Amino acid sequence: MVQKGLLVVLSGPSGAGKGTVCKALAPVMPDMGYSISCTTRQPREGEVEGVNYFFKTREEFKRMMEQDELLEWAEVYGNYYGTPLHYVEEQIAMGKNVLLEIEMQGAMQVKKKYPNGVFIFLIPPSLEELKKRILGRGTETEESFNLRFGAAAGEMKYINEYDYVVVNDEVEKAVDRIRSIITAELCSVKRNREYYNKLIQEGQKNAVSFD
Amino acid sequence: MVQKGLLVVLSGPSGAGKGTVCKALAPVMPDMGYSISCTTRQPREGEVEGVNYFFKTREEFKRMMEQDELLEWAEVYGNYYGTPLHYVEEQIAMGKNVLLEIEMQGAMQVKKKYPNGVFIFLIPPSLEELKKRILGRGTETEESFNLRFGAAAGEMKYINEYDYVVVNDEVEKAVDRIRSIITAELCSVKRNREYYNKLIQEGQKNAVSFD
Numbered sequence: 001m002v003q004k005g006l007l008v009v010l011s012g013p014s015g016a017g018k019g020t021v022c023k024a025l026a027p028v029m030p031d032m033g034y035s036i037s038c039t040t041r042q043p044r045e046g047e048v049e050g051v052n053y054f055f056k057t058r059e060e061f062k063r064m065m066e067q068d069e070l071l072e073w074a075e076v077y078g079n080y081y082g083t084p085l086h087y088v089e090e091q092i093a094m095g096k097n098v099l100l101e102i103e104m105q106g107a108m109q110v111k112k113k114y115p116n117g118v119f120i121f122l123i124p125p126s127l128e129e130l131k132k133r134i135l136g137r138g139t140e141t142e143e144s145f146n147l148r149f150g151a152a153a154g155e156m157k158y159i160n161e162y163d164y165v166v167v168n169d170e171v172e173k174a175v176d177r178i179r180s181i182i183t184a185e186l187c188s189v190k191r192n193r194e195y196y197n198k199l200i201q202e203g204q205k206n207a208v209s210f211d
Numbered sequence: 212m213v214q215k216g217l218l219v220v221l222s223g224p225s226g227a228g229k230g231t232v233c234k235a236l237a238p239v240m241p242d243m244g245y246s247i248s249c250t251t252r253q254p255r256e257g258e259v260e261g262v263n264y265f266f267k268t269r270e271e272f273k274r275m276m277e278q279d280e281l282l283e284w285a286e287v288y289g290n291y292y293g294t295p296l297h298y299v300e301e302q303i304a305m306g307k308n309v310l311l312e313i314e315m316q317g318a319m320q321v322k323k324k325y326p327n328g329v330f331i332f333l334i335p336p337s338l339e340e341l342k343k344r345i346l347g348r349g350t351e352t353e354e355s356f357n358l359r360f361g362a363a364a365g366e367m368k369y370i371n372e373y374d375y376v377v378v379n380d381e382v383e384k385a386v387d388r389i390r391s392i393i394t395a396e397l398c399s400v401k402r403n404r405e406y407y408n409k410l411i412q413e414g415q416k417n418a419v420s421f422d
């Protein structure tokens with residue numbers, strides 16, 4: 001019996017540091033599958049098909065949506081982004097854990113289809129720190145800052161839809177917390193009941209001859 | 212607001228290696244409180260009052276039982292063993308995590324009083340390995356082996372009462388799994404709902420002046 005892999009969903013408000021944490025997580029969990037998204041936006045310089053994204057035309061993307069080939073999708077600033085279902089299903093069936101770094105709306109779509117997924121919400125250590133990080137980009141006017149900060153702060157309400165909250169006070173600590181969550185979930189009785197019931201049955205055949 | 216500490220209960224069948232794992236866990240989690248049991252058995256050479264055990268007369272122990280001063284207790288080979296409630300409650304209120312290494316019957320008593328505890332079941336990697344470990348003690352007759360192995364194997368049925376199963380294939384790995392479980396539980400939304408709801412409310416007061 002191959003134990004199924006975990007589907008791990010990481011999201012969080014803008015400024016939480018999802019990208020940095022995912023990059024630091026990869027060498028710590030080299031066996032994890034990292035899903036590659038499809039997008040209709042134009043490749044930026046240096047982006048490679050099948051590495052950064054699968055680049056699709058709007059027609060291709062819409063066909064994937066219609067044929068249920070996407071685990072989740074969202075439209076962001078006029079471009080579509082989505083997670084191909086096939087890769088995720090294949091990896092999980094093989095017993096490999098898969099990490100999706102996606103927005104909250106997408107995460108809620110995944111939760112409907114995979115209620116057994118592990119949903120992690122990454123947050124900055126405080127709203128003050130979030131403020132600093134957004135300002136640190138150095139490209140904000142008062143208006144655009146308020147818009148961005150207000151949106152990020154408002155997104156905190158999604159916390160209750162997640163299983164875990166990871167505070168990104170230091171990248172190394174956040175990575176250790178995510179690795180710990182995955183390790184713990186793999187040890188949880190509720191995920192392994194079938195396997196343990198087999199062990200219990202074996203245990204009950206307890207007449208053993210001495211050798 | 213001080214976040215309450217976790218009560219972590221570690222048990223498992225005889226031969227799983229609970230003692231070895233606990234000893235290896237202590238330097239990895241130096242902030243964890245390790246509860247010291249009361250017992251009516253005689254001190255063995257080198258055992259120190261208040262370090263290994265609190266040694267009690269049967270009268271003292273019975274008085275503690277009657278006055279609800281024990282979180283759990285059990286009688287093993289004619290001696291009483293129990294966990295003083297006061298230490299556990301005090302540490303947890305201060306936000307410190309506490310580990311109890313106790314037998315399954317005791318663990319079930321704790322679960323009734325502390326359903327929010329984290330219940331971890333430590334198992335050997337296989338029944339074959341359990342057999343080897345019991346035989347490795349070199350003191351078993353066929354009869355005593357069968358009794359001990361049968362009991363340990365039969366105890367596997369308790370798995371379903373626990374939250375997590377940790378396989379003790381290598382002590383270092385088992386220790387990492389236990390540390391991960393504790394780290395993960397401290398990140399869980401269900402344990403921190405009150406705190407997160409405060410954060411969400413703060414986030415909703417999102418009109419921020421630029422400074």
